[in-house]
Structure formats: structure tokens, C-alpha cells
């Protein structure tokens with residue numbers, strides 16, 4: 333990026349806070365983002381109302397050309413940045429850098445207690461860009477496309493497979509359980525051993541949002557439509573956080589199902605994953621397809637792929653939507 337470009341881009345861009353009525357303009361710069369899996373159409377209006385969140389826009393001559401969102405967490409000491417995007421015709425000219433600098437300056441000025449910036453990224457920007465961050469964890473992502481008409485059979489087949497596997501264990505694996513509020517709190521707030529064993533870098537990642545397990549962050553998660561399940565109540569080896577399916581642009585209107593898998597025990601992870609899919613099965617109609625995203629420790633990816641593609645092969649209508657890809661959990665001093 334040349335200085336001239338930066339100066340020109342800089343001098344013409346105004347930054348402001350996003351409002352409800354900017355929705356259409358934000359959508360206009362968002363076509364094709366994340367291979368049709370963009371969460372922002374479903375989340376924008378929730379973001380406008382969410383406590384501790386600020387959504388920033390960059391505008392050129394009144395037209396929206398960039399967005400970055402922030403939420404203050406960890407008792408106001410950490411800012412999470414999300415949703416970064418630049419209008420297609422403006423990319424490659426430093427606009428992302430400008431909105432990021434503006435946002436950082438705004439947060440430093442208005443929230444001087446913030447010490448840390450945290451984010452997740454789905455692309456690996458290479459060692460030079462990564463040198464600015466601490467890479468706290470790398471998560472593997474399995475992305476499957478399932479035609480809406482095949483979802484029921486797919487989940488049935490997964491259920492048969494994991495139950496056969498569980499029954500073959502000695503002693504047979506107990507059925508997974510949904511964790512209630514107090515159970516989850518006692519596991520994640522009063523049991524450092526469990527947190528070390530289960531959470532990557534001690535961090536919950538809910539649909540790309542990385543949160544430390546603190547009472548206030550768990551309060552924030554409770555305001556969202558999601559559920560936690562485990563392979564057992566005492567000393568779980570796998571936890572799966574399921575975000576309620578939500579609409580995405582893919583294929584003219586599909587649903588995205590996001591499952592964050594915590595822990596490194598593959599058989600337990602497979603059972604809890606399928607338990608969660610069975611639980612939301614009734615909400616998976618209503619679109620052209622379901623895009624399933626499963627995030628896990630990289631060591632589990634192959635076993636989770638084998639589970640889904642084995643069942644997909646029998647049920648039909650299921651295919652890999654993206655090859656193996658990764659989610660990086662990054663942090664930097666602010």
C-alpha cells in the first residue's frame with residue numbers, strides 16, 4: 333500500500349457508529365462473504381441492541397464502505413473485534429487498516445481500562461502479520477453442506493453410528509446430557525482442571541467469539557440462543573456448545589449450524605456432537621440446505637469428518653463444503 337493511497341483513502345473516509353437503518357447498506361458490501369456463510373445478516377439487529385457492543389462504519393461520501401464491530405468483555409479489560417469487512421471495490425487500498433486504527437483509537441480514548449484485544453480469524457495471514465499477535469490456539473473446522481431434504485436421514489444415520497460405538501464400549505457409554513446453568517457454572521468457574529482439559533487456551537469460543545469463562549461472560553452467553561451438552565455430568569471429557577441454527581445467504585437462503593466442540597476425547601466428542609444435532613433437528617428445515625460447521629481440536633478433525641462423511645455417504649445429500657480449514661485465536665496487548 334503506497335502512502336499516497338493511504339492518504340487519499342484516509343482523507344475521504346468518515347467513521348461513525350452503525351444504526352439499525354444502516355442494515356441495507358451494510359448488506360450491500362457483504363455479498364459473498366465467508367462463502368455465503370455470513371452471520372451478519374442474522375445478527376446485525378441483535379448487535380445494535382447488545383450491551384457493551386459498538387459497531388463502527390467507514391463511509392465515503394455518505395456511502396458505507398467498511399465495518400468493524402467491538403464488544404467489551406472480561407469486566408471491560410478486553411475488547412473483542414469481529415465482523416471486519418470492506419466493500420469489494422475498496423479492498424486492497426488499506427481501508428481495513430484505517431477502520432481498525434480508528435476503532436482502536438476510539439476504544440483507547442473512551443475505554444482506557446482495556447488492556448487486551450482478542451479476535452479469531454479464519455484465514456492465516458502468514459508469519460509477518462501473525463507476529464503482531466499471540467496465537468493462543470488453532471482450531472480445526474469441518475464444514476459440510478447438507479441438502480435440507482436429507483438432514484433428517486443424515487442425523488438418524490449419525491445417531492445409529494454413535495450409539496453402536498457407545499454400546500461397544502466397556503462399560504457402555506452413558507447418553508450425553510444437556511448442562512443446566514448451575515452445572516455449567518460450577519464446571520467452568522470453579523474447576524480449573526476441567527477448564528485446562530477442555531477449553532483451548534482456557535477460552536470459550538462461541539461461533540467465532542472468544543470469551544474467557546468468567547461470571548459476566550457466562551451471563552452474556554446466557555442471553556443468546558445456545559445450549560451446552562456434555563458426555564457426562566461429572567468430569568466430562570467433551571463439551572459441545574451449539575448455537576441455534578440461523579439463516580445465511582448461501583444458496584438463496586440456507587441455515588447455518590455451528591457446533592463448538594471442546595475436549596480431546598474423540599468418541600465422547602462424537603456422541604455429544606450428534607446429541608446436539610438431534611436436539612436441534614426440528615429447527616433445521618426451512619432453507620435450501622444446512623451448512624454445518626464443527627470446530628474442534630485439530631486432532632479430532634479426521635475422526636469427526638469420518639463420522640459425518642460416513643453417515644453422509646449412506647444418507648446422500650451431504651458433501652464437504654470446504655476443505656480442512658482453521659480458526660486462529662489471537663490476542664495482543666492493547
Ligand SMILES: CC(C)(COP(=O)(O)OP(=O)(O)OC[C@H]1O[C@@H](n2cnc3c(N)ncnc32)[C@H](O)[C@@H]1OP(=O)(O)O)[C@@H](O)C(=O)NCCC(=O)NCCS
Pocket residue numbers: 333365366415416417418419422423424425426427428429430432452453454455457461
Ligand atoms: C479482509 C478485508 C477486510 C481486508 O480489507 P482491505 O481493505 O482490502 O485490507 P488491506 O489489504 O488493506 O489490509 C489492511 C489491514 O487489515 C488487516 N486484515 C486483513 N484481513 C484481516 C482479517 N481477516 N482480520 C483482521 N485484520 C485483517 C491486514 O492485516 C492489514 O493490517 P495492517 O495494516 O495492520 O498490516 C477485505 O478483504 C474483506 O472485506 N473481505 C471479506 C470479509 C472477510 O473475509 N473479513 C475477514 C474477517 S476474519
